[in-house]
Amino acid sequence: MKIFRSVAVASALAVAASLAGCQQSEAPAGNATETADSGNPDAKPGISGSDGRMILPVVAGRPGAVYFSIRNEGPQPATLVGVHVAGAGKVQMHKTEGGKMSSVDSLEIAPGGVLEFAPGGYHVMAFDIDDTLKTGESTELTLTFADGDKLSMPLQIETMGGGMQSGMTGSMDHSGMEGGSMQDGDMAGMHH
Secondary structure, eight states, X not given: OHHHHHHHHHXXXXXXXXXXXXXXXXXXXXXXXXXXXXXXXXXXXXXXXXXEEEEEOSSTTSXXXXXEEEEEOSSSOEEEEEEEETTEEEEEEEXXXXXXXXXXXXXXXXXXXXXXXXXXXXXXXXXXXXXXOOTTSEEEEEEEETXXXXXXXXXXXXXXXXXXXXXXXHHHHHXXXXXXXXHHHHHHHHHO
């Protein structure tokens, strides 16, 4: 997965252009959460999900994006027919291909196969996002299959561009604090 993330980061500008139809641009981030289906009584046998993350839009009211992976270790194909994100009013599965985005109603996962929802390919758009969903927290993704089985997994919540800026945050916060104390001194001098 590390190789994929490197490729995704390198192609962030292309991804931003390809998702223009979603009214947002994407910036991949690095945190991933792995989840096994063993602790979920509703989980479809042989199906597991991992790397779930939800990218909040920078501008409130715009859609967010959801990325994850599904693995089918079962003997039969599995057909994903629905998604639900706790805290989103509406979600849609989409596919980006040739720079164009289209809606997807169902996706089949072959036995032994992995289906990736990632920038520049399949993704889930989340609309009407509740303002209680905050960066650094998590929410739940529930996948529904054609036979009625479900799989739930956590989604780490990030803000668009958050992963690429994380290396700079500490120094920016530090210089901001120094600047704040100098401004206070300057302001005090101006009032005298």
